Each structure stands twice: as C-alpha cells, then as structure tokens.
Amino acid sequence: MRRWVLWFHIHGMLLCASYLVIFGxxxxxxxxxxxxATPKPTxxxxxxxxxxxxxxxxxxxxxxxxxxxxxxxxxxxxxxxxNADGAMRIALSRPGKEYVIDVPPDGRSARVEERRxxxxxxxxQLHGLMGVRNSSFMLGWAQYTRVCTVFVxxxxxxxxxxxxxxxxxxxxxxxxxxxxxxxAAAMIIYVTVAG
Amino acid sequence: MYTIVRKIHLxxxxxxxxxxxxxxxxxxxxxxxxxxxxxxxxxxxxxxPLEYQGTWTAQxxxxxxxxxxDLHGRMQDARELKDGGWSFVYASAxxxxxxxxxPGHDKVTITHTPQNTVGVLHxLHxLHxxxxxxxxxxxxxxxxxxxxxxxxxxxxGIYLWYKLTARRLLGWILLSTSFGYAxxxxxxxxxxx
Numbered sequence: 238m239r240r241w242v243l244w245f246h247i248h249g250m251l252l253c254a255s256y257l258v259i260f261g262x263x264x265x266x267x268x269x270x271x272x273x274a275t276p277k278p279t280x281x282x283x284x285x286x287x288x289x290x291x292x293x294x295x296x297x298x299x300x301x302x303x304x305x306x307x308x309x310x311x312x313x314x315x316x317x318x319x320n321a322d323g324a325m326r327i328a329l330s331r332p333g334k335e336y337v338i339d340v341p342p343d344g345r346s347a348r349v350e351e352r353r354x355x356x357x358x359x360x361x362q363l364h365g366l367m368g369v370r371n372s373s374f375m376l377g378w379a380q381y382t383r384v385c386t387v388f389v390x391x392x393x394x395x396x397x398x399x400x401x402x403x404x405x406x407x408x409x410x411x412x413x414x415x416x417x418x419x420x421a422a423a424m425i426i427y428v429t430v431a432g
Numbered sequence: 433m434y435t436i437v438r439k440i441h442l443x444x445x446x447x448x449x450x451x452x453x454x455x456x457x458x459x460x461x462x463x464x465x466x467x468x469x470x471x472x473x474x475x476x477x478x479x480x481p482l483e484y485q486g487t488w489t490a491q492x493x494x495x496x497x498x499x500x501x502d503l504h505g506r507m508q509d510a511r512e513l514k515d516g517g518w519s520f521v522y523a524s525a526x527x528x529x530x531x532x533x534x535p536g537h538d539k540v541t542i543t544h545t546p547q548n549t550v551g552v553l554h555x556l557h558x559l560h561x562x563x564x565x566x567x568x569x570x571x572x573x574x575x576x577x578x579x580x581x582x583x584x585x586x587x588x589g590i591y592l593w594y595k596l597t598a599r600r601l602l603g604w605i606l607l608s609t610s611f612g613y614a615x616x617x618x619x620x621x622x623x624x625x
Contacts, residue, residue, distance in 0.1 A: 386459055
C-alpha cells in the first residue's frame with residue numbers, strides 16, 4: 238500500500254510540477270504587485286474587413302464581431318457600446334491581451350487596438366484559469382487546473398500517510414502537524430469571526 | 433543532501449498543510465460555481481445619527497467609523513461622493529459592512545452582510561496584501577510562505593524523485609509534459625490572436 242501511495246504522490250506531482258510553480262509565482266504577484274511585473278502594455282493597431290450581421294442585442298453583435306475577427310476572450314458589457322447609428326465599440330478581454338474594437342456604422346470593417354500584456358501578467362492570469370471563451374486550446378488548461386487542484390489535495394493527505402508510516406519521523410512529524418495545524422486553524426477562525 | 437532536502441520537503445509541508453488545503457479546497461469551490469453556487473446572503477440595514485468633529489478625510493473618518501460602530505475587517509473603497517456624502521466598505525472574510533454617510537453628514541446607513549460558507553471560502557482565498565490591522569499583515573506573511581512553499585515542493589520533489597527512483601523514464605515524460613504544456617500555454621496566450 239505504502240509503495241503505491243508513494244508512487245502516485247511522486248508521479249502525480251511530477252505531472253503537476255509546472256502548475257505548482259505557476260501557483261506559487263502568481264500568488265506572490267497577487268500579494269506583491271511589483272511594477273516590473275505589470276509593465277505598460279504594448280499597443281498594436283490593425284484593421285480588418287467584416288460583415289456585421291443583425292443581432293438581437295449589443296452583446297450578441299459584439300460576440301459575432303469577435304468571432305469573425307478570430308479573437309478569443311470575453312466581451313466586457315460595461316465597456317461595450319452600440320450607438321443608434323449602428324456604430325459599435327467593443328471591449329474584449331482575455332489573459333495576455335485586451336482589445337478595443339471600433340466598428341463604423343456601415344459595419345464593413347473593424348479597427349482593432351490590441352494591448353499586449355507581458356509574461357508575468359500571463360502567469361498571474363493562468364492562476365486557476367478554467368478556459369478562455371472561444372478557445373478550444375484553452376479547454377485543456379481548464380482540465381489541467383482541475384487535475385492539479387485535486388492532486389495537490391491528494392498529495393497533502395498522502396504526504397501525511399507517508400510520514401506517519403515511518404517510525405523514525407512519527408513523533409516529530411505529528412508534533413509539527415499538531416502545533417502548526419492548531420495555529421493555522423486559530424488564524425482562520427479569527428480572521429473569519431473577529432478579523 | 434538527500435536527507436536535508438527530504439526534511440525540508442516534509443516539514444515545510446506539515447507546517448503549512450492546513451493553509452495549502454484551505455487554498456486548494458477554496459480554489460476548487462471557486463472554480464466550480466455550478467456545484468457550489470454563491471447565494472446572495474441577506475443583509476440588514478440600520479440608520480444611525482452621526483456626530484463627528486474630526487477632519488473629513490478618508491483615513492480619519494474611516495478610523496472613527498470603525499471604532500464607533502465596532503467594524504470588523506479592513507477598510508476598502510473609501511470615497512467622497514458627488515452629492516457630498518461618503519461611502520466606505522469594511523470587509524473581512526466573514527462579513528461586509530457598507531457605510532453611506534448622508535450629504536448633510538448627520539446620518540450614516542450601515543448595510544451589514546454576513547457571509548455564508550461559500551462566501552467565506554471565496555474571501556479567505558482572495559485575502560492578500562499587507563496593510564490594515566496587524567492581523568492582516570500576519571495573514572499576508574503566511575500567504576507568502578504558502579506561495580513560496582508551492583515552488584519549494586516542486587523543486588524539492590523533483591530532486592527527491594531523481595534520487596529515489598532508479599527507473600526515471602516515466603518521470604521524465606511526466607515532467608517534460610508538465611513544463612512543456614505550461615510553456616506552450618504561456619506562449620499561446622502571448623502570441624495567439
């Protein structure tokens with residue numbers, strides 16, 4: 238039994254090793270928003286012909302434009318406007334890039350302002366990411382997030398089992414777990430109830 | 433060297449186990465909202481008379497309100513409104529208090545919203561940054577340790593696997609897949625249209 242638990246503990250975590258590093262780095266960046274990790278985005282502008290199809294509301298129209306342009310991401314409703322003359326301004330966001338898309342009233346072209354984020358922002362945005370709208374490739378990352386989250390929980394309990402089944406470390410291990418666990422529980426209760 | 437690395441892996445894991453479980457269980461709850469829906473908790477709204485003689489700055493007024501009404505948590509989003517009133521939010525993991533001072537500065541309306549279990553887990557997961565009451569800086573420090581431990585577990589774990597295992601082919605395949613996939617995803621998000 239111990240042999241198999243150790244085997245899964247090791248090999249499961251080898252599969253999740255990169256996500257552990259991403260979790261660690263991204264969490265540090267949440268706690269410390271360093272200026273070097275959030276540089277100004279690089280702005281690129283381009284234009285593309287489109288065919289604006291009739292749509293029941295601004296969100297459906299915006300999503301249709303994004304699909305025609307081959308862009309993935311979420312339309313931001315509070316920054317997306319549809320004017321009475323048919324002109325549109327669409328804000329689209331996804332990890333790594335943000336877009337502002339202007340469609341003139343004739344609906345035949347789209348002017349796109351693309352803001353490209355840096356690598357640290359992408360790493361931060363990968364934290365717990367469960368896919369990106371209109372991207373089949375990112376469905377894989379959603380599953381990887383799920384697998385790694387579940388596996389870390391397994392690794393925590395299997396780690397306890399692995400040390401507890403070794404006589405040499407039992408006392409020191411349980412003492413560490415007991416003291417640290419009680420301290421952590423007290424902190425969690427305090428911040429929830431009285432913090 | 434192996435023994436030292438193993439002890440680091442073991443004791444850092446045991447020391448931070450509960451926090452690691454907190455973040456990963458709450459993370460699971462946050463990424464599966466269909467299984468763990470966030471129901472809007474019920475709020476109570478109470479109006480109080482306000483007598484304040486101090487300086488009308490966010491910092492001083494906020495500190496007065498926290499003491500006067502025994503508000504828990506950290507002050508967030510303090511601002512003067514266009515109509516001359518003020519708005520404050522005091523939030524902790526277990527509750528949120530929104531304060532609205534009237535334009536005449538003579539009344540304050542407090543909307544108190546206690547969080548349910550799912551709400552508490554969301555807030556505990558997102559609780560970061562130093563500052564505010566001392567306990568929040570302590571929490572942020574432990575948050576930093578937990579974040580660093582993720583990297584430590586990966587690095588020490590890879591070392592231990594390499595030293596412990598004679599047949600490493602499967603391990604190399606899994607490790608290459610993990611880092612290769614993560615790198616591909618980062619590059620995809622940076623350069624894909």
